[in-house]
Structures are given as structure tokens and as C-alpha cells.
Amino acid sequence: MLIKPRAKSQLLIVMEVLHGRMQLPEQEKQYYLVLKKGYEGERLNDLWIEKLVEERLVLHNLLYEVNNSQFQIDTLMLTQDTLYVFDVKNYEGDYSYKDNGFYNSSGKEVKNPLHQSKRCETLLRQMLQTLGFNIPIESYLIFINPGFHLYHAPADKTIVYPTQLKRFYQNLNTKSSKLHERHKKLAQKLLSENIQESIYSKLPSYEYVQLQKGISCCSCQSLRTSLVKKQVLCHDCGFTEAFEAAVMRSIGEFRMLFPERQVTTNRVWGWCGGIGSKKVIRIVLRGNYRFVEKGKYSYYE
Ligand SMILES: [Zn+2]
Structure with missing residues (x-):
């Protein structure tokens, strides 16, 4: 067992x-x-x-x-x-x-x-x-x-x-x-x-600007992906993943790498390499996180 x-x-x-x-x-x-x-x-x-x-x-x-x-x-x-x-x-x-x-x-x-x-x-x-x-x-x-x-x-x-x-x-x-x-x-x-x-303490140093943006393929980690009919398609291995699941996974990566940064629509959209639109990113965030209203400093948690 x-x-x-x-x-x-x-x-x-x-x-x-x-x-x-x-x-x-x-x-x-x-x-x-x-x-x-x-x-x-x-x-x-x-x-x-x-x-x-x-x-x-x-x-x-x-x-x-x-x-x-x-x-x-x-x-x-x-x-x-x-x-x-x-x-x-x-x-x-x-x-x-x-x-x-x-x-x-x-x-x-x-x-x-x-x-x-x-x-x-x-x-x-x-x-x-x-x-x-x-x-x-x-x-x-x-x-x-x-x-x-x-x-x-x-x-x-x-x-x-x-x-x-x-x-x-x-x-x-x-x-x-x-x-x-x-x-x-x-x-x-x-x-x-x-x-x-x-x-x-075991990680190499890294900065947000250094990292390549985009949604990574959950099968082969390639960043050569694009949105095709609500699915994120990998152009290297052909794997597809539902858009919402792929965005949620990307947010998970972002939070793991930058625990001190707040999650906002703009940031997630940028992290995902501008895939989809800010509007659909917002829908995913609203559906899965709590919105903390603070004017232009609003974020999700
Ligand atoms: Zn792949």
C-alpha cells in the first residue's frame, strides 16, 4: 500500500x-x-x-x-x-x-x-x-x-x-x-x-526579464505552442492541453518562481507570452482565484 x-x-x-x-x-x-x-x-x-x-x-x-x-x-x-x-x-x-x-x-x-x-x-x-x-x-x-x-x-x-x-x-x-x-x-x-x-538557496539566480515567456508544453516543456480552438497546441510534439488548464499551470510556474509577486491579469498574460487575449486570461483568473479589489493595484490570490 x-x-x-x-x-x-x-x-x-x-x-x-x-x-x-x-x-x-x-x-x-x-x-x-x-x-x-x-x-x-x-x-x-x-x-x-x-x-x-x-x-x-x-x-x-x-x-x-x-x-x-x-x-x-x-x-x-x-x-x-x-x-x-x-x-x-x-x-x-x-x-x-x-x-x-x-x-x-x-x-x-x-x-x-x-x-x-x-x-x-x-x-x-x-x-x-x-x-x-x-x-x-x-x-x-x-x-x-x-x-x-x-x-x-x-x-x-x-x-x-x-x-x-x-x-x-x-x-x-x-x-x-x-x-x-x-x-x-x-x-x-x-x-x-x-x-x-x-x-x-540551491537555485541559480534568475530575473523575470531573463526568462522566455510563453505557455510551455506540459509533455515536452517546449515553448513553441499556440492557441488553436481553445487548446494549447505544441508544435514540437503535437500535445494539446485545454487553454484554462494550461494557463493555470503557467500561473503555478509563475508563483513558484516569483513568490513575492502578485498575480494580475497583465502579468499572467505577459508570462504566457501574450497567448489568447487579456479578456480570456481575466476569465480564467476570475473563475479560479479570489479577486482583491485595490484599484489599479488589484490582484488575484
Ligand atoms: Zn510538446
């Missing part, structure tokens, strides 16, 4: 919008691609978990804080006797392992995911103790991408390599699990301890 579904992180959503509307500096662009790839890898792992039978409680995308240390968990799976922690890596290509370190194909050392995974387990254990729960934890570092290879791979039982995935999940599936009230209590506690990520 899914207690907390996977959703794109707020950070990934904002980076995706910025990437579609401005030329990101190279470092930020790489950061965005890493986030995107990580998310895709997590989704692939979710598909394996969805196939599991028996009673299990699953929570995705968690962020906790213990003793001023934050730690992120891709997936927690609570079964009768064990709390599983899955850390998913979507690494691709050849890596090598030596002297307790991970190196990519160009010989550059990358953060050791095994250390990250162990740190996570330790902090989670501390958190559970503080909350008064005592359940064995098993954590696994899952390399999800079939194109990943690790030379001199350590024979660590907590690592699941791409060729082992099928067997790993088949094996999990053979373990019976019955859940009781105490499991539900723990899952609720794990959900309520989740904190919100503060993203604004």
Missing part, C-alpha cells in the same frame, strides 16, 4: 521550468540533468516495488532532520519484521571501485554512494529510537541502470547491481508479511516527520 507516492521534488520542478525558459549556466545545467536522471531512476525502481505482493507500506521521497543533520530517503518499505531503505542510483557507464572510493570512467572520484547510504541508515536508526520505535532496518543501494558497470565491485550484500535486480525483488516477494496497527502507526509517524526541502 502506497502511503506517500513519488512526486517530482520541488527543486526538480523549478529547475525544469528554468531550464525551459533560460540558458542555464553549465554547472546548473549539469545539476538539473543529474536531478532529472535521479528521478527517472527512482521511477524505474518504483515499478519493481509496485509488483510486490503481500502487505507492505511504502513511502517515497522523504527528507528528515536528526540532530541538525538532514538526510534524504528515496524509498522506505515497511514490512512485518523489517523496515527497508532503498537508495536508488541511476549511474550509467563504467565506474571503478578502489580504496573505498568510486571513480567514473574519466578517473574522477565521485561521492561514495555506499557511505551516503550507511549515513542515512544510521540517522534513520537514531530517529526511530528517539520516536520510540524498534524495528530492524535493512538498507540497500540499488544501481538501477542496466548500462552501469562497476569494476572491482565490492562484494557488499547491501548493494544491488542491475543484473541482480530481478532476483532481489523475487526474493523479497517470497517473504510473507502481515501488518498490524503498530505498523500503521509507525508509517504515519514516518510520514509526519517528513520535512519540506528549502530549495531557494
Whole structure:
């Protein structure tokens, strides 16, 4: 049973919008691609978990804080006797392992995911103790991408390599699990301890004038869209979306990027690249937001 579904992180959503509307500096662009790839890898792992039978409680995308240390968990799976922690890596290509370190194909050392995974387990254990729960934890570092290879791979039982995935999940599936009230209590506690990520310090700097205006395609993020018979049509992938839904989504982007700015007809119209008319934008705003009358400073909230 899914207690907390996977959703794109707020950070990934904002980076995706910025990437579609401005030329990101190279470092930020790489950061965005890493986030995107990580998310895709997590989704692939979710598909394996969805196939599991028996009673299990699953929570995705968690962020906790213990003793001023934050730690992120891709997936927690609570079964009768064990709390599983899955850390998913979507690494691709050849890596090598030596002297307790991970190196990519160009010989550059990358953060050791095994250390990250162990740190996570330790902090989670501390958190559970503080909350008064005592359940064995098993954590696994899952390399999800079939194109990943690790030379001199350590024979660590907590690592699941791409060729082992099928067997790993088949094996999990053979373990019976019955859940009781105490499991539900723990899952609720794990959900309520989740904190919100503060993203604004991690974003590149951007200004309204820098960003390309227009309604982005909700399928491929292209800004080459136009209004055709009350539908926003993407000229790159052919996807269409109802005008009102597309405007509402664009307002969502605007508010996320500029939380300090008020929403007005002119601003939304400008943000949407002048698509449609101010009159139809006003109709959408009136239908979905509360109008705050302040003469020429009126806005919607
Ligand atoms: Zn498209």
C-alpha cells in the first residue's frame, strides 16, 4: 500500500521550468540533468516495488532532520519484521571501485554512494529510537541502470547491481508479511516527520526579464505552442492541453518562481507570452482565484 507516492521534488520542478525558459549556466545545467536522471531512476525502481505482493507500506521521497543533520530517503518499505531503505542510483557507464572510493570512467572520484547510504541508515536508526520505535532496518543501494558497470565491485550484500535486480525483488516477494496497527502507526509517524526541502538557496539566480515567456508544453516543456480552438497546441510534439488548464499551470510556474509577486491579469498574460487575449486570461483568473479589489493595484490570490 502506497502511503506517500513519488512526486517530482520541488527543486526538480523549478529547475525544469528554468531550464525551459533560460540558458542555464553549465554547472546548473549539469545539476538539473543529474536531478532529472535521479528521478527517472527512482521511477524505474518504483515499478519493481509496485509488483510486490503481500502487505507492505511504502513511502517515497522523504527528507528528515536528526540532530541538525538532514538526510534524504528515496524509498522506505515497511514490512512485518523489517523496515527497508532503498537508495536508488541511476549511474550509467563504467565506474571503478578502489580504496573505498568510486571513480567514473574519466578517473574522477565521485561521492561514495555506499557511505551516503550507511549515513542515512544510521540517522534513520537514531530517529526511530528517539520516536520510540524498534524495528530492524535493512538498507540497500540499488544501481538501477542496466548500462552501469562497476569494476572491482565490492562484494557488499547491501548493494544491488542491475543484473541482480530481478532476483532481489523475487526474493523479497517470497517473504510473507502481515501488518498490524503498530505498523500503521509507525508509517504515519514516518510520514509526519517528513520535512519540506528549502530549495531557494540551491537555485541559480534568475530575473523575470531573463526568462522566455510563453505557455510551455506540459509533455515536452517546449515553448513553441499556440492557441488553436481553445487548446494549447505544441508544435514540437503535437500535445494539446485545454487553454484554462494550461494557463493555470503557467500561473503555478509563475508563483513558484516569483513568490513575492502578485498575480494580475497583465502579468499572467505577459508570462504566457501574450497567448489568447487579456479578456480570456481575466476569465480564467476570475473563475479560479479570489479577486482583491485595490484599484489599479488589484490582484488575484
Ligand atoms: Zn510538446
